[in-house]
Amino acid sequence: MDIIVSAPGKVILHGEHSVVYGKPAIAASLNLRSYIHLTPTNDGKVSVNLPSLHLKQSWEITDLEKIAALNNDSPDEVMKMIIELVEKNSDLHGSKTQACSTFLYLYIAICGRNRMSSSMKIQLYSKLPIGAGLGSSASFSVCLATALLLNQNMISDELTVEDRKLIESWSFQGERIIHGNPSGIDNAVATYGGAIRFQSGEILPLQNIPKLRILLVSTGVPRSTKTLVANVRDKYNRLHNIMTPVLEAMASLTVECEKLFVKMSSGDESCTLNFTALEEMIDMNQHLLQTIGVSHPELDKICDITKKYGLHSKLTGAGGGGCAFTLLTPNLKEETLNSVIQELKAEGFHCFETDVGTSGVLIETEPPEKIF
Numbered sequence: 001m002d003i004i005v006s007a008p009g010k011v012i013l014h015g016e017h018s019v020v021y022g023k024p025a026i027a028a029s030l031n032l033r034s035y036i037h038l039t040p041t042n043d044g045k046v047s048v049n050l051p052s053l054h055l056k057q058s059w060e061i062t063d064l065e066k067i068a069a070l071n072n073d074s075p076d077e078v079m080k081m082i083i084e085l086v087e088k089n090s091d092l093h094g095s096k097t098q099a100c101s102t103f104l105y106l107y108i109a110i111c112g113r114n115r116m117s118s119s120m121k122i123q124l125y126s127k128l129p130i131g132a133g134l135g136s137s138a139s140f141s142v143c144l145a146t147a148l149l150l151n152q153n154m155i156s157d158e159l160t161v162e163d164r165k166l167i168e169s170w171s172f173q174g175e176r177i178i179h180g181n182p183s184g185i186d187n188a189v190a191t192y193g194g195a196i197r198f199q200s201g202e203i204l205p206l207q208n209i210p211k212l213r214i215l216l217v218s219t220g221v222p223r224s225t226k227t228l229v230a231n232v233r234d235k236y237n238r239l240h241n242i243m244t245p246v247l248e249a250m251a252s253l254t255v256e257c258e259k260l261f262v263k264m265s266s267g268d269e270s271c272t273l274n275f276t277a278l279e280e281m282i283d284m285n286q287h288l289l290q291t292i293g294v295s296h297p298e299l300d301k302i303c304d305i306t307k308k309y310g311l312h313s314k315l316t317g318a319g320g321g322g323c324a325f326t327l328l329t330p331n332l333k334e335e336t337l338n339s340v341i342q343e344l345k346a347e348g349f350h351c352f353e354t355d356v357g358t359s360g361v362l363i364e365t366e367p368p369e370k371i372f
């Protein structure tokens with residue numbers, strides 16, 4: 001039976017990078033989603049079509065069975081063989097290698113548990129920009145894990161709490177292949193949706209979050225989360241005593257922001273003073289993120305432009321390019337918003353206003369081919 005699932009991207013409000021060091025972070029899902037369409041076949045192959053990467057690739061089940069036979073004995077050996085198999089195609093580099101290795105790893109781990117006999121075609125479509133800090137990798141991993149688990153009847157169509165736990169843990173394995181050392185926040189938001197507070201694998205859904213309007217601004221500068229996280233780790237190892245209080249300050253910002261959200265949702269949500277405090281926190285975090293070396297001249301430029309209009313922005317996700325978000329306050333005039341968007345566009349940035357806090361992973365009925 002065909003399986004169609006979708007999962008959202010995310011925006012991290014506070015706590016990117018520090019979350020990798022066990023500090024709390026707050027993130028919310030975005031209404032930009034990835035979709036997977038899995039079709040069982042009987043051609044003895046596993047085929048993927050990844051239009052976002054202009055990539056179509058297939059592998060013989062017999063080759064994958066040889067790797068699956070090693071599964072329990074040596075996970076490192078499995079990964080080595082997967083990479084060798086992927087790199088047999090010399091056209092595959094960077095993001096394509098990451099995507100194929102993640103797919104094959106999850107396929108072998110989930111479908112190779114019993115006897116591997118699942119020949120299938122997988123198509124993945126996404127509204128998310130790839131490598132822009134909006135969690136495309138997690139949305140990809142969550143879609144893959146869900147579709148493969150459904151194919152193996154390891155979860156039910158209802159996507160119960162237990163099912164989602166399983167999806168979350170498999171998608172984390174996918175993120176590990178793409179990122180190296182992910183915190184797990186992105187795949188948690190993509191699985192559960194809404195807004196969450198995340199710390200060391202603990203996920204707390206945030207019910208008390210005010211309605212926030214944000215503008216996402218993309219620099220168009222490509223970057224890799226894996227590289228940025230590794231650079232921060234290097235700084236952390238070399239300049240431990242300096243980095244530690246900076247990461248602590250990021251943690252305190254998350255905690256204070258969460259307190260403010262609770263206060264706002266139990267009182268006057270649109271109170272100007274609360275928004276001023278939120279804006280102050282956004283500025284402070286952007287400066288801390290600059291300090292740890294993950295901003296970019298184009299991200300700084302977005303902050304400078306929006307500041308001229310009285311608006312406050314920070315990078316979101318791993319930084320180094322990718323996206324920033326700007327908080328749109330309730331009393332913001334539409335003409336001011338239009339002017340700031342116009343200036344950002346004139347500087348070559350791409351702007352989109354989005355809803356946050358949408359559903360997590362979903363089983364769909366419409367084939368994504370109809371949407372894209």
Ligand SMILES: Nc1ncnc2c1ncn2[C@@H]1O[C@H](COP(=O)(O)OP(=O)(O)O)[C@@H](O)[C@H]1O
Nearest residue numbers: 052095098099126131132133134135136137225
């Ligand atoms: N639609 C997609 N199709 C194929 N691969 C994808 C897709 N979305 C994400 N990926 C994988 O995720 C990687 C980008 O992840 P990452 O660097 O973490 O950035 P992001 O901020 O978008 O999550 C890509 O290199 C690719 O391997």
Ligand SMILES: C[C@@](O)(CCOP(=O)(O)O)CC(=O)O
Nearest residue numbers: 017133135182183225317318
């Ligand atoms: C930098 C980090 O905190 C978030 C990365 O998000 P993204 O891949 O840039 O969307 C890394 C992580 O939490 O694993």
Ligand SMILES: [Mg+2]
Nearest residue numbers: 135137138225
């Ligand atoms: Mg990612």
